[in-house]
Amino acid sequence: MAGTVITFYSYKGGVGRSFTLANVAVLLARWGHRVLCVDWDLEAPGLREYFRPRLNPALKGGVVDLVADFRAGSVQPNRHVLPVELDTVTGALDFLPAGADSPDYPAQVQGIDWESLYDDEFGEYLERCREAWTADYDYILLDSRTGISDVGGICTAHLPDRLVVLYTANMQSLRGAVDVARRANAARNALPYDRPQLPVLPVLSRFDTREEYDRSENWREICLDETRSLFDSWLDQDVPPAVIARHLTLPYVSYWTFGEQLPVLLEKSPGADQIGFALETVAAVIAHSFDRTELLAENRDAYVAAVRTKTQNFAYDIQVSMPRSNLEVSKNVVAELEKLGIRVGRSLSGDRSWLGRAETDARHLCLVIDGKASRWQLAEVELFLHRTLGQDRRLIPVLTEGTDPRELSGYLGNLRHLRLSSVNGPAKVARSLADEIGAGRTLVDTGQTDLVSLLRQAVHARLRPGLWDLVDDLASEMPAAVGAGDSVRAQELGADLAVLLRPRRDDDDAIPPPPRVQKVLDWARRVLDVRVTGS
Numbered sequence: 001m002a003g004t005v006i007t008f009y010s011y012k013g014g015v016g017r018s019f020t021l022a023n024v025a026v027l028l029a030r031w032g033h034r035v036l037c038v039d040w041d042l043e044a045p046g047l048r049e050y051f052r053p054r055l056n057p058a059l060k061g062g063v064v065d066l067v068a069d070f071r072a073g074s075v076q077p078n079r080h081v082l083p084v085e086l087d088t089v090t091g092a093l094d095f096l097p098a099g100a101d102s103p104d105y106p107a108q109v110q111g112i113d114w115e116s117l118y119d120d121e122f123g124e125y126l127e128r129c130r131e132a133w134t135a136d137y138d139y140i141l142l143d144s145r146t147g148i149s150d151v152g153g154i155c156t157a158h159l160p161d162r163l164v165v166l167y168t169a170n171m172q173s174l175r176g177a178v179d180v181a182r183r184a185n186a187a188r189n190a191l192p193y194d195r196p197q198l199p200v201l202p203v204l205s206r207f208d209t210r211e212e213y214d215r216s217e218n219w220r221e222i223c224l225d226e227t228r229s230l231f232d233s234w235l236d237q238d239v240p241p242a243v244i245a246r247h248l249t250l251p252y253v254s255y256w257t258f259g260e261q262l263p264v265l266l267e268k269s270p271g272a273d274q275i276g277f278a279l280e281t282v283a284a285v286i287a288h289s290f291d292r293t294e295l296l297a298e299n300r301d302a303y304v305a306a307v308r309t310k311t312q313n314f315a316y317d318i319q320v321s322m323p324r325s326n327l328e329v330s331k332n333v334v335a336e337l338e339k340l341g342i343r344v345g346r347s348l349s350g351d352r353s354w355l356g357r358a359e360t361d362a363r364h365l366c367l368v369i370d371g372k373a374s375r376w377q378l379a380e381v382e383l384f385l386h387r388t389l390g391q392d393r394r395l396i397p398v399l400t401e402g403t404d405p406r407e408l409s410g411y412l413g414n415l416r417h418l419r420l421s422s423v424n425g426p427a428k429v430a431r432s433l434a435d436e437i438g439a440g441r442t443l444v445d446t447g448q449t450d451l452v453s454l455l456r457q458a459v460h461a462r463l464r465p466g467l468w469d470l471v472d473d474l475a476s477e478m479p480a481a482v483g484a485g486d487s488v489r490a491q492e493l494g495a496d497l498a499v500l501l502r503p504r505r506d507d508d509d510a511i512p513p514p515p516r517v518q519k520v521l522d523w524a525r526r527v528l529d530v531r532v533t534g535s
Contacts, residue, residue: 013146021037153187250279318337416456464509
């Protein structure tokens with residue numbers, strides 16, 4: 001799948017554009033993506049200072065040398081790309097500087113006549129560079145020059161698939177950024193290339209709410225009024241722009257204004273008042289392709305975790321939460337799971353240490369419930385659900401004989417459960433768990449979501465009547481997406497269905513699936529089961 005070109009632009013300097021790009025690039029690479037950063041601010045290159053301590057070779061060339069290559073008839077877009085060495089990255093982070101650390105560099109820049117270059121078909125040459133970059137990388141992040149310029153036009157109209165505009169709370173910065181975003185879309189219409197409308201992500205930067213709170217809230221409203229139209233092309237219609245605008249705000253933190261720093265390397269688990277928290281949100285919107293904004297509005301942590309866990313390596317396939325009243329049987333279930341080759345973690349009611357790591361250790365959580373869920377198990381569930389909304393991470397209750405699901409808390413009572421009994425012993429329960437989490441068999445290739453398990457879950461769900469129409473649409477499309485080998489669309493359908501199946505507080509009028517939806521769910525599950533099992 002081709003990579004995505006994203007330009008970071010600001011009308012005025014001093015808004016933290018290069019700072020934001022560099023930190024977002026590190027986060028995307030940490031989450032397993034291949035990322036190329038390109039410093040296209042040729043007159044005042046600064047991106048290199050964020051990466052310089054992690055670059056081994058000296059800068060011997062860069063973007064300006066693309067012009068020399070063009071004139072020489074050579075297409076070598078990666079000739080001066082350098083690796084950025086980071087210990088915490090599971091993907092890859094590379095850097096194409098503006099040019100060499102050389103006294104000749106200013107003359108190189110001043111000698112470029114962009115208008116005549118385009119007359120000589122330099123645009124076609126850039127298209128070939130773009131094709132090479134998008135073939136090698138998931139994300140190509142361009143650091144654009146400020147103001148209105150020929151270089152700015154290349155970065156905001158010609159090359160990008162998406163645009164991130166950063167601005168501060170003053171009218172020059174704000175209106176200039178919005179105006180350039182509009183100019184970019186107008187300019188794209190005149191390009192001889194197939195370019196759709198440019199989605200624009202407005203990011204309010206260096207915004208201080210700690211003092212003059214009333215003034216800051218007034219400026220929030222001003223900024224929202226000026227940028228509201230930029231949300232139209234990508235924001236979910238049911239999500240208020242004001243909610244997302246708050247998520248797309250980078251706070252002013254004086255500590256990070258000194259020097260070129262990468263706080264995302266130092267703030268391992270940032271709180272809501274730290275700059276790393278806001279940078280994670282911006283990076284997650286980019287990783288979600290400006291999509292699934294209803295999830296961001298509902299649960300920001302789950303939205304970020306949804307992109308983080310796509311490439312996350314879990315220590316365990318499943319965590320089994322064991323009550324003290326039924327410890328031996330629970331241990332037997334664990335032993336049977338391990339015989340099936342499943343990596344199993346264990347937690348015991350009252351084990352405080354597990355609560356602190358519940359969100360990262362295991363992909364799935366199994367609760368063995370004896371009579372009722374213990375306080376500790378309810379805490380485990382809360383922590384697990386906090387960061388898993390819309391992800392392929394299952395919560396599966398296993399009820400001991402005599403445990404009544406109707407007496408469980410609302411959420412647990414609505415989940416499809418397995419039963420431990422004299423007939424259905426630990427071995428059978430373990431095999432059923434393996435089937436539920438997709439272990440030991442080939443899954444439908446959705447990238448992340450086990451559609452068969454989701455469809456089984458939907459059969460037993462209770463939702464408001466209006467939501468069942470949406471479930472019907474999603475289930476009807478799944479077999480076609482899988483049959484066409486469209487794993488991206490299948491993953492999207494699964495993620496959307498997982499969000500719909502999440503119980504809500506206002507579910508008093510929830511009903512089981514209507515007969516027509518039940519038939520669609522059964523049909524889709526049978527079709528996908530055949531594809532999974534081959535029988």
